[in-house]
Every structure is written in C-alpha cells, then in structure tokens.
Amino acid sequence: MSNHAGFSVRKRIESFGYAIRGMATLLSSQPNAWIHAAATLAVVCLALTLRLDRLDWALLVTSIAMVWAAEAFNSALEWLCDVASPEQHPLVEKAKDVAAAAVLIASIAAAIVGCLVMGPPLWAALSG
Secondary structure (H helix, E strand, O other): OOOOOOOOHHHHHHHHHHHHHHHHHHHHHOHHHHHHHHHHHHHHHHHHHHOOOHHHHHHHHHHHHHHHHHHHHHHHHHHHHHHHOOOOOHHHHHHHHHHHHHHHHHHHHHHHHHHHHHHHHHHHHHHO
C-alpha cells in the first residue's frame, strides 16, 4: 500500500468538521431543510414502527440521502450564483430554478419510494 503525500489523520478529521459545519449552515439558513428534517424524522419513526426489512431500509435511506444531497447542492449553487452575479441575470435565474427543480424531483421520487415501501405494511397494520 502506498503512502499518499499530504495525507494526515488531522486533515481527514478537519474535513469532517467542514462537512458538519456545512450541515449546520444548511439547517440554520434554509427553511426547507427543516421540512426535510421533519419528513426524515417522520419516515424513520414510521419505518421503525413497521419493522421494515433491510432492503426497504436501504431504499428509504437512499431516498432520504438523495433529497438532502439535492438540497445541499441547491443551496450551494444559489450562494455561488449570488456571489458570482449579485445583480439579476436571466441565466443565473435559470440555474437557480433548475437547481430547485432537482430538489423537487428528488423529493417526489422519495415520496413515491416511501409510498411503495411503507404503503402495503401500513395498510395491513391499519386494516388488520
């Protein structure tokens, strides 16, 4: 195994710190992040109650992560656009709209996955 120049445990730990700071920034500055947090909590609680299997959990966790990643990329792109072009520009507006659409697409897909995964066991629990 080769030793990569510049690798250090301290730098890896610092990079996790930056990621945690980014998540805190996302939660403290983006109201939609709180909607995602509430939805995440609701889905996890329901999934625990329904005692889903590992594959169902994998689908839910992947869907939840997809929404959070889309929200993070959307926020980052919006901030970069604001710095690069403080004045309104039609292309910046399009970029922001498309980034927001990515969050919507991810959210709709996650909702569909949630219904497909949790719908049948929830229906069985409520009707039986």
